Amino acid sequence: MADDELLVHRAGGRLSLVLNRPRARNAVSPTMLDALVYEIDRARTDGTRVVTIAGTGDAFCAGADITSYAEPRGRRDELEEFTRRARDLCRAIETLDAVTVAAVDGPCLGGGFELALSCDLVIASDRARFGLPETRLGLIPGWGGTQRLTAAIGGPRARRLVLTAELIGAVEAVDWGIAATAVPPAQLGSELDRIADDLLARAPLALAAATRAIRGDARRRWPTEAAEHETRELLDLFETRDGAEGVAAFIAKRPPRFTGS
Known part of the structure; x- marks a missing residue:
């Protein structure tokens, strides 16, 4: 499938996917x-x-296209289909035999961060920013992010990012174990190519076996009741006044007025 919103290139055993909505910061x-x-x-x-997986322009991915969530109340079936398909995509990435590498430049937020967390390796540019800012919108992550982030960095740090909607930079992402390395923005593409070439030089069966062994815990962990609970909580929040207000405020670029209802 070829589509302008996703640039696809296959060569020599490598699949390159480039998110291509730069005006929307590559929102999904x-x-x-x-x-x-x-x-x-x-x-x-x-x-x-x-x-x-990489992004065009100055962003990796800002998450789900929030305009798809406009006026969310009363659209549960539609939003549930999108959310579950995105969650299943992250699960599919996580369980590929192929090694998956995300190259993050600029914002990597919400669903974009959840996509990156599904990959085996994350490399970042020095200007990368990571976060799950959904609580600012009266929502929560819904693509498995709460579970994968907790598994990656532990409960205290995961709670810090999810509850406060704080963003962290590349240095912290490397220190916390989210990213494997950080390089200047101009070197991100060449570093991604270098890593891909190194991986392709390895014995194919051994590489596939290694990914399966490393991901063994993830395979046992999913699907989980916790992941389903996360999705249900998000869908319930879409039905609240605060959820609708948060989305509307984001689209209007104004502070939200939450009422707890």
Whole structure:
């Protein structure tokens, strides 16, 4: 599948996926989600050994396209389908035999961060920023982010990021174990290519076995009641006045007026 919102290139066992909505900071729209689902599903059977995910412009991904969430009350079925498909995409990325690498430049927020957390390796530019800011909108993460972040960095730090909606930079991301390395922005592309080439030089069966062994805990952990609970909580919040207000305020670029209802 080829689509302008997702740039796709296959060569020599590598699948390169580039999120391509720079004016929206590469936010995931329904169209982009469809393309990502298709390409990741295809990668299971086409001989792909390395998948790289990056973004165009000055952002990796700002999360779900919030305009898709406009006036969320009364649209539960529609929002549930989008949320569950995005959650399943993250799960599919996490369980590929191919090694997955996210190259993060600029904002990596919300669903974008959840996509990155699903990958085996994250490399960052010095200007990368990571966070799950959903509570600012009266919502919570819904693509498995609360579970993967907690597994990656532990409960105290995960609670800090989720509850306060704080953003952290590349240095902290490396220190906390979210990212493997940080490089100047101009070197991010070449570093991604270097890592991909190194991975492709490894014995294919050994590489696949290594990814399965490392991810063994993740395979046992998913699907979980906790992940389903996260999704249900998000969908319930879409039905609240505060959820609708948070989305409306974000779109209007004004402070939200939450009432606890």
